[in-house]
Amino acid sequence: MEITKSILEKFAIKLLDNELKAEEIPSIKQYADQVTELLNSKLHHRRKGDETSIAISKSMINNYTKNGLLNPSDKKKYDKNHIILLSLIFHLKQVLSLDDIKTIFNPILKNLETSDVKESILPLDDIYKAFLEFQKEEYFDTCNDFEDRFNRVCQKINNPFENHGSKDMIEKFLTVLLLVAEATAAKQLAEEMIDTYFKTPEPE
Numbered sequence: 001m002e003i004t005k006s007i008l009e010k011f012a013i014k015l016l017d018n019e020l021k022a023e024e025i026p027s028i029k030q031y032a033d034q035v036t037e038l039l040n041s042k043l044h045h046r047r048k049g050d051e052t053s054i055a056i057s058k059s060m061i062n063n064y065t066k067n068g069l070l071n072p073s074d075k076k077k078y079d080k081n082h083i084i085l086l087s088l089i090f091h092l093k094q095v096l097s098l099d100d101i102k103t104i105f106n107p108i109l110k111n112l113e114t115s116d117v118k119e120s121i122l123p124l125d126d127i128y129k130a131f132l133e134f135q136k137e138e139y140f141d142t143c144n145d146f147e148d149r150f151n152r153v154c155q156k157i158n159n160p161f162e163n164h165g166s167k168d169m170i171e172k173f174l175t176v177l178l179l180v181a182e183a184t185a186a187k188q189l190a191e192e193m194i195d196t197y198f199k200t201p202e203p204e
Helices: 005-017 032-046 058-066 080-092 098-113 124-144 146-161 167-197
Strands: none
Touching: 005 124, 005 146, 032 058, 032 080, 058 080, 080 098, 080 124, 098 124, 098 167, 124 146, 146 167
């Protein structure tokens, strides 16, 4: 099989190198054009299939603000917290609905708005750094566990496809299905946690 742990690690390193790091986010406030330029320079490479699409646009920022996923700008300028939230929205919406993202953002946004509780929740900068660290660990955990994943695939195909001319392609296809199955399971578990711990039951 052509796909190996080292090849997956190259994929991971490429993706991580292009990630927007916390230290790359300006500390001074930015206009929307500057924000979108920064985010698109980092996140655009993740948009597959449509080279004309962009990761973040000014209309998206306006819509996120109107829908309560983002605090309003300060005289049309956005601070570091806005940029972190926009980056998190981009990543989270690959997995979660915007409604679910709004739900888990609510306590963070309230914390940013209310000065007397600023110490009650981990600073957004630290949350973002933790997310990036989780992401890095998950990439390399997947690479490190690749042999086990490949063995699981081989168990499924050795008998019916042992002498099949397209065995190599079938291995790759089933490996993708396995990774998608793992991602789907993680997505659904996250949704269950949001429903259980973040959503307030409707009053009777």
